[in-house]
Amino acid sequence: MEFSERQLELLVARFYAYKLFHVVLSAEPTDEVMDALLSDDALDAAAVLTEGGYDVSLLVAAVEELRARRAAEPDFVAAAHKAFNQLFLVPGDKSVKLYESVYAGQMNTIFGETTIDMRRYLREAGLASDAEGNFPEDYLPLMLDFMAALAQRSWEAAQAGDDACAGEPAVDTPAGTGDDAFAAGLRVQKAFADEHLGAWLGSVVASLDAHDASRIYFALGQAMEQFVESDKRWLSAACA
Secondary structure, three states, X not given: OOOOHHHHHHHHHHHHHHHHHHHHHHOXXXXXXXXXXXXXXXXXXXXXXXXXXXXXXHHHHHHHHHHHHHHHOOOXXXXXXXXXXXXXXXXXXXXXXXXXXXXXXXXXXXXOHHHHHHHHHHHHOOOOOOOOOOOOOOEHHHHHHHHHHHHHHHHHHHHOOOOOOOOOXXXXXXXXXXXXXXXXXXXXXXXXXXXXXHHOHHHHHHHHHHHOOOOHHHHHHHHHHHHHHHHHHHHHHHOO
């Protein structure tokens, strides 16, 4: 079947949002990184997602608030850089752990069962790293990048018309019932979001609330959680 322009735009916006939040948690903030995070493209993607039924109001609010702060505070990027280091790079009481196994009742350790399962997802998707086993794969930025890669595949499959659905799908949930590459890809994304990505973001955001004095990463973390929850609902409808 042929996907509409609106459907394709929504699939691109999903990819963009996952990639955006991957950058939030993996890239030390420079002027160039902040240009990307606070760009018109971010707001355009949010507008497409909103039209598609997502609630991304916190992303819009965060971009607008941080834009205003950047314009008003000469040391905004430096403050973001300091916060990034304290929260994600420097061990200590104020650091925020970004490994699922830490939050999964596995004695506050890494390399737990969630690490092994994440490794399985990467292998099955053909995205395993050459350094497999040398680092814990249940790392939030890697999970977001994984979802971005799968979302990109969904968009590319839709562009290619790779859908063998028997019936006409709903406008905003075009998975249908066929066992094609597009629908199969969405099922993997739904399973991963339900089992892993969406299961512990609330704990990460709570930790950011407790430790992020800059409030920059707390605002972006809230936006990320809201987007993922909306995406889970979209995937559930798409895979129904």
